[in-house]
Amino acid sequence: MNKTYINGVGCISTQKTFDTVFLEEAIYDNNKTVLTIIPPVYKDYISPAASRRMAKGVKNGIVASALALRDAKVENVDAIITGTGLGCIEDSEKFLKNILDNNEEFLTPTSFIQSTHNTVGAQIALNLQCKGYNFTYVNGAVSFESALLDAKMQIEENDANSILVGGIDETGDYTISLFKLAGRVKDESNLPADILNSTSSGAIYGEGGAFFVLEKDKKETTYAEVLDVAIKNTLDISEIEDEIAAFLSTNNLQVSDIDALVLGFNGNADSDIYYKTISEKAFAATPQLYYKHLSGEYDTASAFALWMAAKIIKTQEIPEIVKANSIEKPAYKTILLYNQLNGKNHSFTLISK
Amino acid sequence: MEALKQELKNKIITTLNLEDITIEDIADNDPLFGDGLGLDSIDALELIVILDKDYGIKLVDPKEGKTIFQSIESMAAYISANRTK
Numbered sequence: 001m002n003k004t005y006i007n008g009v010g011c012i013s014t015q016k017t018f019d020t021v022f023l024e025e026a027i028y029d030n031n032k033t034v035l036t037i038i039p040p041v042y043k044d045y046i047s048p049a050a051s052r053r054m055a056k057g058v059k060n061g062i063v064a065s066a067l068a069l070r071d072a073k074v075e076n077v078d079a080i081i082t083g084t085g086l087g088c089i090e091d092s093e094k095f096l097k098n099i100l101d102n103n104e105e106f107l108t109p110t111s112f113i114q115s116t117h118n119t120v121g122a123q124i125a126l127n128l129q130c131k132g133y134n135f136t137y138v139n140g141a142v143s144f145e146s147a148l149l150d151a152k153m154q155i156e157e158n159d160a161n162s163i164l165v166g167g168i169d170e171t172g173d174y175t176i177s178l179f180k181l182a183g184r185v186k187d188e189s190n191l192p193a194d195i196l197n198s199t200s201s202g203a204i205y206g207e208g209g210a211f212f213v214l215e216k217d218k219k220e221t222t223y224a225e226v227l228d229v230a231i232k233n234t235l236d237i238s239e240i241e242d243e244i245a246a247f248l249s250t251n252n253l254q255v256s257d258i259d260a261l262v263l264g265f266n267g268n269a270d271s272d273i274y275y276k277t278i279s280e281k282a283f284a285a286t287p288q289l290y291y292k293h294l295s296g297e298y299d300t301a302s303a304f305a306l307w308m309a310a311k312i313i314k315t316q317e318i319p320e321i322v323k324a325n326s327i328e329k330p331a332y333k334t335i336l337l338y339n340q341l342n343g344k345n346h347s348f349t350l351i352s353k
Numbered sequence: 354m355e356a357l358k359q360e361l362k363n364k365i366i367t368t369l370n371l372e373d374i375t376i377e378d379i380a381d382n383d384p385l386f387g388d389g390l391g392l393d394s395i396d397a398l399e400l401i402v403i404l405d406k407d408y409g410i411k412l413v414d415p416k417e418g419k420t421i422f423q424s425i426e427s428m429a430a431y432i433s434a435n436r437t438k
Contacts, residue, residue: 049391052370106406108399 008072008213010064030192035206035296055088057170060209061120072213078160079133083143085299087117089172141341166211167300203266206296210303223310264339266297288324302339409437
């Protein structure tokens, strides 16, 4: 069975994650409930003629994937697998608004073309002229992990040697307004936000895209090996520690083998309790990291976490801004990522040097 | 007529998201498709909707489009002669 290596990464996020080394320009703005993307210069990657019909998410996906390919020093891949929770929601909103505003008349194709969830994967494939396997997972907060798991299995089983896998989501004004109404976004009266010690409900939201080139061979650009990915749609708080112990056990690891734990604290006290439980108990002596104060919450925010963890393993440096506790280790060889959204769609990803 | 041409250029730039193109970049007789502005078949559908929605003109014969959408000049002339709103 082949191993799966992360050989290239690319990330567009609400931080400057392009043209930088590793979060050295990151800013924790705790006075916003919704973080917006810091856009790269799209023209450097996409011709104006092509980009004029592209939704924000599509452009970010193309740039993130281009960065990952360049980082891995490869020009094409055998497959493209994308994860997205809401797809190109901005164009979906536009299309639906047009239907209502124009009494179901005068509908033009542009927004509709862009509103499908698999547009990102399709446009990347068109750009690369990649005619291989192309699949988009839309599985809520485990969309990216579903894509990652698929990619890992294909490489393990020799179905592909190199795969571009990524997670991408964008915010849309109307969707965010609905999330606010539903209490999913933190109320502004609860600002400034203290993500790690929040006592209020609602999360800080964001958007972004991260892509990875996975290959079966280790090479000079390698960041880390993807050891395992597991998904659990429902878990009770009382089950979380046993679940993680079992996950580690299947990989012949114990809690003490984990050099850093990446947790998805998003400021929603109602569901951050899952992270609190393991951070205060089983992993109390483990270096803990968080990231959604930088990336914001979105269905595929865990792709940002994998980008961050891969960088840590490669550079052996942890930016101060992502440290959730002061515990350090002499080396960061094995990192566990745990994510969930609103107490559902739990995922565990294990990577190692 | 001059005001209509400016209005059309504005609408085309906005509706078709023509980044980096200004009203001044589009000459009245520049071809909209092909070598000129480089519009394509999806843009043609957008232009048909502009005619219908903003000027009350329904194109019955798609072949007409080829002449009407040749340039800003031809579009403006057709709209002036056939607009219902």
